[in-house]
Amino acid sequence: MVFNTLTFVVFFALVLAIHALPLGWTTRKINLLIASYLFYAAWNPPFILLLWISTIVDWYAAQGLVKAERPAARRAWMLLSVVANLGMLLYFKYGAFLLQNFAALMAALGIPYHPPTVDIVLPVGISFYTFATMSYTLDIYLRRALPARNFLDYALFVTFFPHLVAGPIMRPTELVPQFEIPRRASARQLCFGLGLMTVGLFNKVVLADTFLSGAAEQVFDRGKLPGMLDAWAGTLAFSGQIFCDFAGYSTTAIGAALCLGFAMPDNFRFPYAAIGFSDFWRRWHITLSAWLRDYLYIPLGGNRYGAARTNVALMTTMLLGGLWHGANWTFVVWGGLHGTYLVAERAIRSRFSGVRPGPLALVAIGLLTYALVDVTWVFFRAKDFTTAWHVITGMFGGNGGAKPILSTVFLVSVATIVPSIVGVHWYMRNRTLESVLARAPLPLIAVLWGLLAFAIVIAQGTGSSFIYFQF
Amino acid sequence: MPSTTTSAERLTASDRPGVAQPVPERHVPNRAWPRVLLGAVIVAATLIGAWEWHWRAYGAVPGILDNEGLWAMQRRRIDTGEGSRTVLIGSSRTFFDVQLPVWEKLSGQRPIQLGLIGTSPISVLEDLAEDPKFTGQLLIGVAPDLFFSGYQFKAGMPRYFHRESPSQRVGQYLSMRFVEPYVAFLDGDYALFTVIERQAWPERPGRPTHLHVRKLSVTEADRNNYMWSKVETDPEYAALARKIWAQNFGGPAPTTAEIAAHHAAVDKEIDRAAAAVAKLRARGVAVIFVREPSAGDYLADEDKGFPRATSWEPLLAKTGAPGIHFQDYPEMQHYDIPEWSHLSHASALQYTTDLYRILERDHPLPDGRRW
Numbered sequence: 001m002v003f004n005t006l007t008f009v010v011f012f013a014l015v016l017a018i019h020a021l022p023l024g025w026t027t028r029k030i031n032l033l034i035a036s037y038l039f040y041a042a043w044n045p046p047f048i049l050l051l052w053i054s055t056i057v058d059w060y061a062a063q064g065l066v067k068a069e070r071p072a073a074r075r076a077w078m079l080l081s082v083v084a085n086l087g088m089l090l091y092f093k094y095g096a097f098l099l100q101n102f103a104a105l106m107a108a109l110g111i112p113y114h115p116p117t118v119d120i121v122l123p124v125g126i127s128f129y130t131f132a133t134m135s136y137t138l139d140i141y142l143r144r145a146l147p148a149r150n151f152l153d154y155a156l157f158v159t160f161f162p163h164l165v166a167g168p169i170m171r172p173t174e175l176v177p178q179f180e181i182p183r184r185a186s187a188r189q190l191c192f193g194l195g196l197m198t199v200g201l202f203n204k205v206v207l208a209d210t211f212l213s214g215a216a217e218q219v220f221d222r223g224k225l226p227g228m229l230d231a232w233a234g235t236l237a238f239s240g241q242i243f244c245d246f247a248g249y250s251t252t253a254i255g256a257a258l259c260l261g262f263a264m265p266d267n268f269r270f271p272y273a274a275i276g277f278s279d280f281w282r283r284w285h286i287t288l289s290a291w292l293r294d295y296l297y298i299p300l301g302g303n304r305y306g307a308a309r310t311n312v313a314l315m316t317t318m319l320l321g322g323l324w325h326g327a328n329w330t331f332v333v334w335g336g337l338h339g340t341y342l343v344a345e346r347a348i349r350s351r352f353s354g355v356r357p358g359p360l361a362l363v364a365i366g367l368l369t370y371a372l373v374d375v376t377w378v379f380f381r382a383k384d385f386t387t388a389w390h391v392i393t394g395m396f397g398g399n400g401g402a403k404p405i406l407s408t409v410f411l412v413s414v415a416t417i418v419p420s421i422v423g424v425h426w427y428m429r430n431r432t433l434e435s436v437l438a439r440a441p442l443p444l445i446a447v448l449w450g451l452l453a454f455a456i457v458i459a460q461g462t463g464s465s466f467i468y469f470q471f
Numbered sequence: 472m473p474s475t476t477t478s479a480e481r482l483t484a485s486d487r488p489g490v491a492q493p494v495p496e497r498h499v500p501n502r503a504w505p506r507v508l509l510g511a512v513i514v515a516a517t518l519i520g521a522w523e524w525h526w527r528a529y530g531a532v533p534g535i536l537d538n539e540g541l542w543a544m545q546r547r548r549i550d551t552g553e554g555s556r557t558v559l560i561g562s563s564r565t566f567f568d569v570q571l572p573v574w575e576k577l578s579g580q581r582p583i584q585l586g587l588i589g590t591s592p593i594s595v596l597e598d599l600a601e602d603p604k605f606t607g608q609l610l611i612g613v614a615p616d617l618f619f620s621g622y623q624f625k626a627g628m629p630r631y632f633h634r635e636s637p638s639q640r641v642g643q644y645l646s647m648r649f650v651e652p653y654v655a656f657l658d659g660d661y662a663l664f665t666v667i668e669r670q671a672w673p674e675r676p677g678r679p680t681h682l683h684v685r686k687l688s689v690t691e692a693d694r695n696n697y698m699w700s701k702v703e704t705d706p707e708y709a710a711l712a713r714k715i716w717a718q719n720f721g722g723p724a725p726t727t728a729e730i731a732a733h734h735a736a737v738d739k740e741i742d743r744a745a746a747a748v749a750k751l752r753a754r755g756v757a758v759i760f761v762r763e764p765s766a767g768d769y770l771a772d773e774d775k776g777f778p779r780a781t782s783w784e785p786l787l788a789k790t791g792a793p794g795i796h797f798q799d800y801p802e803m804q805h806y807d808i809p810e811w812s813h814l815s816h817a818s819a820l821q822y823t824t825d826l827y828r829i830l831e832r833d834h835p836l837p838d839g840r841r842w
Binding site: 001002005006007008010041042043044045139144145171173174175177178186187188189191192194195198206210211214254258263264265266269281282283286287289290291293294298403404405406407408409411412432434435437438442443445446447449450451453454455457458459460 | 481483484485486487488489490491492493494495496497498499500501502503504505506507508509510511512513514515517518519522636637638639641642645646650656657659661662663664667668670672673674675676677678680
C-alpha cells in the first residue's frame with residue numbers, strides 16, 4: 001500500500017478511528033500490529049512470511065545474546081541475525097544480479113555458462129526492515145541497548161507501518177520505549193501530523209510526480225542524445241524529483257506516526273544547502289547514513305587509525321551504501337563517487353585546516369557541492385552506463401548537434417521548481433519546519449495548507465510508487 | 472577549514488555517532504492547529520469546488536476512469552466464471568464503436584470489453600491464448616496503423632492484471648464507487664500539469680511540436696464506452712481531434728530499407744497473431760477479425776501505409792480466421808465519423824446492430840453458440 005492512494009486514505013482513517021477507541025494499551029498495540037501486517041500484505045500477502053522470519057530470528061538472536069556469556073557465543077548469535085537478514089537481502093535483491101555477473105565473468109574467462117532465467121520478486125521494504133531488525137541485535141551485541149521487554153513491542157517496532165517500507169530506518173531505542181507507555185495523539189498532534197502528511201504528499205504527488213519526473217524520464221529513458229540544456233535540465237529535474245519523492249515519503253511517514261502519538265526522527269535536513277559532502281551526508285537520508293556509519297564505518301575503524309584506513313573505511317561504506325540502493329553497477333559508481341568526494345574533502349580539510357571561508361565562499365562551496373551531487377545523480381538515475389555517459393557528456397557540452405528534447409513547459413517547470421527547492425533549503429539549513437511555523441501568521445498557514453491539498457487533488461496522481469520502494 | 476555545523480534546533484542521528492539513538496523529539500508548535508486545519512479544509516474545498524464548476528461549464532461530465540484497474544476488473548471476469556463469453560479486443564475503435572447494451576439485447580449476453588486506446592491488441596491476444604479459462608468467442612478489432620505496427624500506448628496491461636495487488640484492487644473499487652461517478656474533473660485532460668502544458672508556450676527552435684490526443688469519450692463501469700458529445704457538437708473540438716491525427720500522416724517518402732523494415736514489422740505482427748489464434752482455435756475459441764470504419768484523411772493514410780493486400784488479406788490467410796472489413800458491407804458505409812477515426816454515439820449504436828447481424832448471418836457459430 002502506498003501513502004498516495006485512496007486505499008491508504010481509507011486505511012489510515014480506520015486506523016486512527018480504532019486507535020482512538022477507549023481500549024487497553026495492549027489491545028491498541030495489537031490493533032496497530034494487525035494494521036501494519038495488513039498494510040504490508042496489501043502489496044503481496046505471501047511476503048508477510050519474510051517479515052515474520054526477520055522478526056522471529058532477531059528476537060531469538062537477541063534473547064540468545066543476552067543469555068550468552070562467552071564472547072564466541074555472543075558473536076555467533078549476532079552473526080545468525082546478520083547472516084539471516086543479509087541472506088534474505090542477497091537472495092531477493094541481488095540473486096539475479098549475482099547470477100548475471102557470474103555468467104559475464106565466466107564468459108570473459110571463456111567458460112560457457114548459461115544461467116537459468118530467474119524472475120525473483122523484490123519484496124517491498126526488505127532493505128529497510130532487515131536493517132531495522134539488524135540494528136536491534138547489533139545494539140544489544142554492542143551493549144548499547146537492552147532487549148525489548150515483550151515480543152509485542154518488538155514486533156511492532158519492526159512492522160510499524162509508517163516506517164515499514166521506506167524508513168526512516170529506526171533503531172529499537174528510538175521506538176520501543178514509545179510502545180511501553182500508553183499514548184494517544186492530542187488534537188494538536190493530530191492536526192499537525194495531518195499537516196506534515198499534506199506537505200509530504202505535495203512533495204511527492206505534485207512536485208516529484210507531476211512536474212519533475214516527466215523531464216527526467218524524457219532525458220534518461222528515451223534513448224535520445226541530450227544537448228547541454230536538456231542534460232542539465234533532466235538531471236536537475238531528477239535531483240528535485242528524488243528529494244521530493246523520498247523526503248515526501250519520510251515527511252508523510254513522520255506525520256502519520258504523529259497522528260497516532262508517536263515520534264519519528266528526521267530523515268532529511270535540507271540537503272541541497274549542504275556545504276561539503278560530510279555535511280551532505282548529515283542531511284540526506286540521515287537514518288541510512290547514520291546506520292552505515294554506526295554499523296559499518298565505525299567497526300571498520302572509522303577515523304581512529306590514520307588517514308589511509310579512514311579512506312578505505314569511507315570508500316567501503318559508500319560503495320556498499322551505493323549497492324544497497326539497487327542491484328546495478330551504476331549504484332555502485334554513485335556510491336563510489338560520493339566516497340571519492342568524501343576522501344577528497346578530508347584531504348582538503350586537512351591541507352587547509354587553518355582557513356576560515358567567508359559567507360560568500362561558503363555559499364560557493366555549497367553550490368559546488370550541489371553541482372557535484374547532481375553529477376552523481378546521473379549514475380543513480382541512468383539504467384546503464386551508456387545512458388549515464390550520454391547525459392554526462394551532454395552536461396559538459398560533448399553532444400554537439402543534439403536535437404532539443406524537452407519542451408518549453410518542462411524547462412520552465414525545472415527552472416522554477418528546482419532553484420526554489422535549493423533556495424528553500426538554504427533558508428532552512430539551520431532551522432526546522434516547526435520553528436518557522438511557530439512564527440508564521442496562522443491565516444497564511446491555513447491558506448497555504450489548503451492550496452497544497454488542492455494541488456494534490458487536481459494533480460490527479462496515479463498512485464505511483466515512491467522511488468525508494470524499489471530499494 | 473572547519474566542518475560545518477548543522478541545525479542546533481534539533482539533533483538527529485547524524486549528530487550522535489556510535490551511540491544508541493534516543494527517542495526522537497517531535498515538538499508541535501503551540502498554536503491553534505485545529506482552527507488552522509479547519510481553515511485549510513475550507514480553502515481546499517472552495518478551490519476544488521471552483522475547479523469542478525469550471526470543468527463542468529466546459530462540458531465535462533463525471534465518468535469512470537479508463538485505467539489499468541478498470542481493465543483488470545473486466546479481464547478478471549474471464550478467470551472467475553465468465554470464460555465462455557464473447558470478448559472484444561482491439562484498439563480504441565473497438566472500444567468506442569461496439570456498444571455493449573445493444574450487443575446484449577441482440578445476443579442475450581453482454582460481451583467483455585478489453586479494447587485499449589492507442590494500443591495493438593496482440594499482447595492481449597497472446598495473453599488470452601495462454602489462458603485456458605477462456606473458451607468463448609473473440610472479436611479482434613484491427614486498426615491497421617496500430618495492429619500492424621505493434622504500437623502500444625497502454626503497454627503492459629496483461630502484466631498489470633497478473634500482478635495487481637490487493638491494495639490496487641481495493642483502491643479501484645473505492646474510486647469507482649465513491650469518487651468517479653460524482654467528479655467531472657477526474658480526467659487526464661484536466662490534470663494540473665496537462666492544463667499548464669496545453670497553454671500557449673513558445674516552442675524551442677528545432678523541436679517539433681506534438682499535440683497529444685484529447686478526451687474523446689465517456690466510459691461506464693463495465694467499460695462500455697462512447698464518443699463524448701463535445702466531439703459531436705463542437706466543430707472546433709472535432710477539428711482539433713482531426714488535426715491531432717493528421718500529425719502522424721504523410722512524412723517524407725520512405726527509403727527502400729525503411730519499406731523493407733516496414734514489411735518485416737507487419738509480417739512479425741501477423742505471425743504473432745497467427746500463433747495466438749492457432750492456440751485459441753485449438754481449444755474451440757471462435758475468433759473473428761473486424762476492420763472497423765474510418766474515414767477521410769485517416770482512411771487515406773491507412774490505405775497508403777497498410778494496403779489491404781499486404782496487411783489485412785495476409786492476416787486472414789495466415790491465421791485462417793474469418794474477417795469482416797467495413798468496406799465490404801454496404802450497410803457500413805453511412806456512419807458519422809466526426810474525427811475520421813471513431814463513430815459518433817448514435818452511429819456506434821447502429822454499427823453494433825449492423826455488426827452483430829453480419830456476424831450471425833455470415834459467421835454463425837455451431838452448437839447453438841452466439842456471438
